[in-house]
Amino acid sequence: MELNKDINQFDIPLAKRIYLKNPNSILLKKLLIFSPFLIFIFSIATLRLIRNIELDPLNRLKFQVERNHDGRILGHLPYSEIPKEKLVLIEPNIEVHIDMRDSLLKMREEAKNDGIYLVFLSGYRSINLQKDIFYSLKSIRNQEAAERARVSAPPGYSEHSTGFAIDIGDATQRETDFETDFENTDAFRWLTKNAAKFHFKLSFNKDNKYIDYEPWHWRYEGSIEALKVFESSKRKL
Numbered sequence: 404m405e406l407n408k409d410i411n412q413f414d415i416p417l418a419k420r421i422y423l424k425n426p427n428s429i430l431l432k433k434l435l436i437f438s439p440f441l442i443f444i445f446s447i448a449t450l451r452l453i454r455n456i457e458l459d460p461l462n463r464l465k466f467q468v469e470r471n472h473d474g475r476i477l478g479h480l481p482y483s484e485i486p487k488e489k490l491v492l493i494e495p496n497i498e499v500h501i502d503m504r505d506s507l508l509k510m511r512e513e514a515k516n517d518g519i520y521l522v523f524l525s526g527y528r529s530i531n532l533q534k535d536i537f538y539s540l541k542s543i544r545n546q547e548a549a550e551r552a553r554v555s556a557p558p559g560y561s562e563h564s565t566g567f568a569i570d571i572g573d574a575t576q577r578e579t580d581f582e583t584d585f586e587n588t589d590a591f592r593w594l595t596k597n598a599a600k601f602h603f604k605l606s607f608n609k610d611n612k613y614i615d616y617e618p619w620h621w622r623y624e625g626s627i628e629a630l631k632v633f634e635s636s637k638r639k640l
């Protein structure tokens with residue numbers, strides 16, 4: 404009993420409540436409260452970063468494979484030569500794929516009805532002829548392959564070898580044949596407005612990175628075979 408009495412006599416201090424008044428301590432307190440959220444956000448950000456780091460080279464590789472897969476050379480896609488039995492002569496020196504003959508002739512007829520005279524300058528060209536054009540002009544003009552490829556396709560890479568391409572001029576302005584100036588002719592304005600009705604499309608427009616703008620060069624996309632031939636060119640460069 405003596406001992407208990409003594410204990411009761413001890414002056415035991417009450418628990419002290421400490422108030423965090425100092426601004427640094429308040430910040431610390433807030434940090435402690437929000438720390439689970441911060442950790443959560445930080446983890447998400449880290450995970451995303453890791454995923455990006457891992458995926459980026461893979462994506463780049465995939466893109467590279469797609470680009471190489473379509474087999475372009477200097478911006479031109481490979482095209483095989485049309486089988487001879489599918490070629491038809493529509494006028495002296497102009498042969499085209501049989502699928503596009505009617506549509507092409509109808510287009511010229513309709514233009515004529517509107518007072519516009521279209522001239523066909525070049526249709527099907529064999530890979531051999533394209534070889535002559537590409538290599539001989541290259542040496543005549545003293546141009547490197549890449550420069551030459553801006554205005555002429557390398558052999559095996561020309562839409563003309565498919566029989567589905569046609570170069571068109573204006574009969575009243577022959578000086579614009581194969582010239583960018585063709586875009587200022589009535590024939591070109593008419594084609595821009597009407598060619599799609601006959602399933603013709605300009606192949607090399609102004610935003611092509613590798614190949615110069617060719618307002619005279621149109622291709623036919625009005626048959627399944629033609630669509631198949633030009634399928635890969637629809638992919639962006």
Ligand SMILES: [Zn+2]
Binds near residue numbers: 525563569619621
């Ligand atoms: Zn052409």
